[in-house]
Amino acid sequence: MARIGRLSTKGSVLLLCDMQEKFRPNIFQFTNIVSNAARLLQAARVLGIPPILTEQYPKGLGPTVPELGASDLKAHSKTQFSMLGESVQTELKNMGNPKTAILCGIEAQACIACTTFDLLERGMEVHIVADAVSSRSQTDRLFALSRLKQSGAFLTTTEAVLLQLVQDAKHPNFKEIQRLLAHPSPDTGLLAFFSSL
Template identity: 35%
Template sequence: MLTAERTVLVVIDFQGNLAQAMADRDALLENARKMIQGIQVFDIPLIVTEQIPAKLGPTIPEISNLLHGVTPIAKESFSCCQNDVFMQALKKTGCEQILLTGIETHICVYQTALDLISAGYPVFVVSDAVSSRTAGNREIGLQLIRDAGGTITSTESVLFELLKTAAHEKFKDIFRIVK
């Protein structure tokens, strides 16, 4: 079960024209926004990556405007875990449970999930906050992650799992985000 004290959110490569080309882009960006705002309510650490930003561009404003001082980590490898700066940032959080959002599900999200699972981390992929250029590739990526031992979840499932109860002091804050 997810707990705020043990969880980190990784936001992978929401950049430039690639982000605009995602299947079901509007829902993807809305759910990514909800995840980022929700984890901020719980003071959960956030790590953001950018795939070769000199070529693909920076994180899109819909996401970057929510980051409040978080500097994206530039990477060249598809898996975030192949980047030393990312791994240092992850270890520095002290978190054991990894939430993944981002693009593309069948490439960077999938390869990151595989490496994290191999390293012993419980991985939770927020299925409505990941996408690929085609819905088919998104589904293939999610299935591959599930087959490798990752947990497939959703934005609301994560946020309400972190709350545990409607009596939680942050319930109203989370409810405002998801409504």
């Protein structure tokens, strides 16, 4: 049967990649990317989806930005681009090896790409939240998303993830998720991606 990319709260993990202080002035649409990732994290908490947070060389690049709302999470420090270092792999194992990763953060052509490749090689389904992923340049961001789609990742948006996880207005947490969707996601410049297809 073909993979259709249906999201479920069961067997999913939210991966929050390297949204750190020193990246703030240089990442395209940083504020909006973090805002969308923060909504994903809030939804994950409501729906019982475990989150994993990484920081790239925090000694030099600083801590995770406070507006992500992740101060209660233990950040996995790394120097490699992929999030799947030893401590993250251990955490995934302790979670029962989730089958689906919802991935957001920076940078698309580096840490997001390497993480996606590692997850796909592990047999996991990867959903890259395109309006919660960015790079220093829009060119690198858009080409990385195209490349990762070719590799088998699903591209999606913040709002699509939230709605697909509840799937029904009768879902017990629908009202809480609906509140997170009270304002539409900000435009993060993805129309250029689709006009190039």
